[in-house]
Amino acid sequence: MEMTFLWYGESDPVTLDKIRQIPGVTGIVSAIYDIPVGEVWPLDKILDLKKRIEAKGLSLSVIESVPVHEDIKTGDGDRDRYIENYCETLRNLAKAGIDCVCYNFMPVFDWTRSELAHELPDGSNALIYIDETVKNMNPLTGDLSLPGWDASYTKAGMKALLEKYQTISEEDLWNNLKYFLDRVIKVAEEVQVKMAIHPDDPPWGIFGLPRIITNKQNLERFLKLYDSPYNGLTLCSGSLGVSPDNDIVDFVKSFADRIHFAHIRNIKITGDHCFEETAHRSDYGSLDVGEIVKAYYQSGFDGYIRPDHGRMIWGETGRPGYGLYDRALGAVYINGLWEGFAKAGLSRKDMKKI
Numbered sequence: 336m337e338m339t340f341l342w343y344g345e346s347d348p349v350t351l352d353k354i355r356q357i358p359g360v361t362g363i364v365s366a367i368y369d370i371p372v373g374e375v376w377p378l379d380k381i382l383d384l385k386k387r388i389e390a391k392g393l394s395l396s397v398i399e400s401v402p403v404h405e406d407i408k409t410g411d412g413d414r415d416r417y418i419e420n421y422c423e424t425l426r427n428l429a430k431a432g433i434d435c436v437c438y439n440f441m442p443v444f445d446w447t448r449s450e451l452a453h454e455l456p457d458g459s460n461a462l463i464y465i466d467e468t469v470k471n472m473n474p475l476t477g478d479l480s481l482p483g484w485d486a487s488y489t490k491a492g493m494k495a496l497l498e499k500y501q502t503i504s505e506e507d508l509w510n511n512l513k514y515f516l517d518r519v520i521k522v523a524e525e526v527q528v529k530m531a532i533h534p535d536d537p538p539w540g541i542f543g544l545p546r547i548i549t550n551k552q553n554l555e556r557f558l559k560l561y562d563s564p565y566n567g568l569t570l571c572s573g574s575l576g577v578s579p580d581n582d583i584v585d586f587v588k589s590f591a592d593r594i595h596f597a598h599i600r601n602i603k604i605t606g607d608h609c610f611e612e613t614a615h616r617s618d619y620g621s622l623d624v625g626e627i628v629k630a631y632y633q634s635g636f637d638g639y640i641r642p643d644h645g646r647m648i649w650g651e652t653g654r655p656g657y658g659l660y661d662r663a664l665g666a667v668y669i670n671g672l673w674e675g676f677a678k679a680g681l682s683r684k685d686m687k688k689i
């Protein structure tokens with residue numbers, strides 16, 4: 336297992352100099368942020384990113400994300416060209432020694448919350464989701480913008496895109512995902528890059544858009560769409576865990592050999608389709624993070640882990656969910672659990688390596 340940390344590049348107030356001081360963190364998760372979605376990532380840019388990270392004694396371990404162009408998700412327009420570009424980016428990443436790529440297949444919007452700095456009783460600030468508020472939000476008025484969202488749409492472009500999705504059902508989205516995987520995973524196998532889809536966050540439809548990577552049955556369906564170890568998962572405990580029907584410990588055990596990247600964080604379910612993000616510790620939220628990490632340990636998990644969103648604590652300001660302190664506490668907590676399981680001599684399965 337390698338403990339990693341998401342770094343948003345040179346504009347990130349959480350610098351590599353700070354990240355390298357977190358005990359037990361050796362890997363960086365990052366991306367190239369200034370290339371328009373769908374275009375090829377040039378090898379020299381990838382090598383430059385890697386060099387800057389390695390100069391700080393860290394390694395570039397996972398790419399999160401190579402975004403998927405909306406034409407691919409809608410099965411429209413220039414999808415074949417964008418898929419070919421995607422494959423070319425994977426080839427370039429492989430040339431730079433990258434072996435794991437995270438991506439998602441959420442229409443238009445990545446992770447979504449109703450409030451970015453909700454004050455918790457201890458004075459920290461956290462991301463929260465209140466169903467009623469999101470239902471009343473209008474994506475066209477741009478009253479909320481989240482770090483994961485592509486901010487390059489014009490109002491008219493966004494309107495047209497949302498209209499196009501009115502004609503796309505969940506089954507259409509599955510078919511378009513299969514079309515993408517049939518072409519991309521073949522290349523991933525050739526160049527030995529493990530593809531790891533991120534689940535939908537939250538795992539239900541928003542703004543009338545379909546979402547499909549949401550529960551156990553759909554994860555199984557996804558893995559069967561292209562049955563290859565290179566077609567795998569980013570198992571995000573916080574994204575899936577806000578649905579009480581999703582049992583993350585069971586997911587880790589059931590899908591262990593197809594999970595390449597683990598996002599670990601806790602959430603507290605506060606109502607139907609309502610939740611708050613909390614500290615990583617089990618006793619702060621609805622998820623038993625101790626049991627989740629134990630399931631990874633016992634299944635012989637040998638991939639990448641990163642602490643996920645943190646609260647804003649100790650007066651820190653910055654990118655919602657992606658400050659330094661609470662994520663660092665998360666990394667140390669997960670590493671502590673891991674060491675505890677190892678020292679207690681818990682048995683581990685021998686994971687087949689690809």
Ligand code: DNO
Binds near residue numbers: 399437439533598644
């Ligand atoms: C949110 C992140 C997501 C993730 C993408 C992967 O905090 O986990 O934005 O990076 O969905 O494509």
